[in-house]
Amino acid sequence: MTSMNPTTFDLFADTDPEQQPRIERIGEQSCVLRGFALPWLDRLLPALEAVLAAAPFRQMVTPGGFTMSVALSSCGTWGWTTDRSGYRYTRNDPQTGQPWPPMPEVFFQLAQAAALEAGFRAFEPDSCLINRYIPGAKMSLHQDKDEKSYAAPIVSVSLGLPAMFLFGGFVRSEKSQRVPLLHGDIVVWGGVDRLRYHGVLPIKDGQHPRMGEQRINFTFRTAR
Ligand code: SIN
């Protein structure tokens, strides 16, 4: 909806991305960059396909013995993995025994541009976790704390079906903000907010015109 007149303005103010502020602050050093990834998609999606051809999505098991509803892959020097013995970053994909696919240049550039837009200079991610959610899949509240240092922010890109992102405090029991995320949105959190709990509510049924029946999330981090 691009044309506005006085009678439709109020009605569409909540749904037209052009009526939303581009940067929404959700914490002292955290924000959502609305639609930031959209202009990158034509370069991002072919690169994603190539990564997934080399390192297909797979469901991993947590140390507690639960199979995650989200399927995972990774690219970059370090890939995040979990199995019965714990969480860790590895250089090789345990499924293929090969190094994780290198991070495509366009992934790195997007992550760096988003970090800069959010106020974090010289972000150098060495890991990109790729999460695939089908309807019903969710991610429980957790902290990203397997990285060697917390100096670098987290840059988290949403594609496909909408999600309700939970952005909490520094203890699990603290009440979370609910942040709706749409195709192309990027969340960045770092600095004093780096260790905030976060998660994703179960994805609702739906078909995304470009991505189909799924939500894909890229989580960029500096692991080492
Ligand atoms: C994550 O915390 O690894 C994923 C967050 C998301 O899917 O938005």
Ligand code: FE2
């Ligand atoms: Fe996370």
